[in-house]
Amino acid sequence: MDKRPTTFGLSPNKLAGLWNIGSDVGEAEKATDLNNKKTELLRDLLAGTLPTQSPKAKSRPKGLKHQKSVVSFLTNVPIEKLLMSPETDIALIRKIKNYCKKLSSNAKSKVEYQVANTVYYAAIASALIFHDRRITKFSYKNLEGYFQRLGRENWIPETLVRLFTKAWEYCSVRQSGS
Numbered sequence: 703m704d705k706r707p708t709t710f711g712l713s714p715n716k717l718a719g720l721w722n723i724g725s726d727v728g729e730a731e732k733a734t735d736l737n738n739k740k741t742e743l744l745r746d747l748l749a750g751t752l753p754t755q756s757p758k759a760k761s762r763p764k765g766l767k768h769q770k771s772v773v774s775f776l777t778n779v780p781i782e783k784l785l786m787s788p789e790t791d792i793a794l795i796r797k798i799k800n801y802c803k804k805l806s807s808n809a810k811s812k813v814e815y816q817v818a819n820t821v822y823y824a825a826i827a828s829a830l831i832f833h834d835r836r837i838t839k840f841s842y843k844n845l846e847g848y849f850q851r852l853g854r855e856n857w858i859p860e861t862l863v864r865l866f867t868k869a870w871e872y873c874s875v876r877q878s879g880s
Contacts, residue, residue, distance in 0.1 A: 736813065737857040743817045744858065748782035752794075752801055785824050786861060788832040796837055799825035820855075823848055824862055827869035846873035 781798055784790045799822055806818035827849060829837040838845070849870035853863050 739813050740857040747821055749780050751778040785828045792833050792835055795825050795829050827865045830872050831868050842873040842877040846870055
């Protein structure tokens, strides 16, 4: 057997440094992949619609007071469009919030949990901004922190970032006024 050194005279510390350089690249790629997964999953959830409970779902949903709201519910409008529209009935926004709360509690991964929670908070933000209603027991102070954090995430689409930013400002004003 040939016993020539294969480290070319590098000390163990220098070898460890070289190995770390290569491993840093892998970590950056993992973070990018994770953000891409979140973006993709969020896009899918926002493009989806609320599930109907049964074939009898064509009957008027409890809490939807206006005929226009019932029509929106029955036409399977994408969740994002419902959240971003001032015309969406508050009862439908609550349904989105509750649906995403259920999704996050049943999430099979951290990514699924984060995405469902993002839409959950988007529903809360939508109710605040478009209806001046708080549909959660969270304080304005807590909501301000959540919206601030979500508004800075680079994997969230710009439309939601703007909604979170408005909600953050809304909560800031409400918190200082209450």
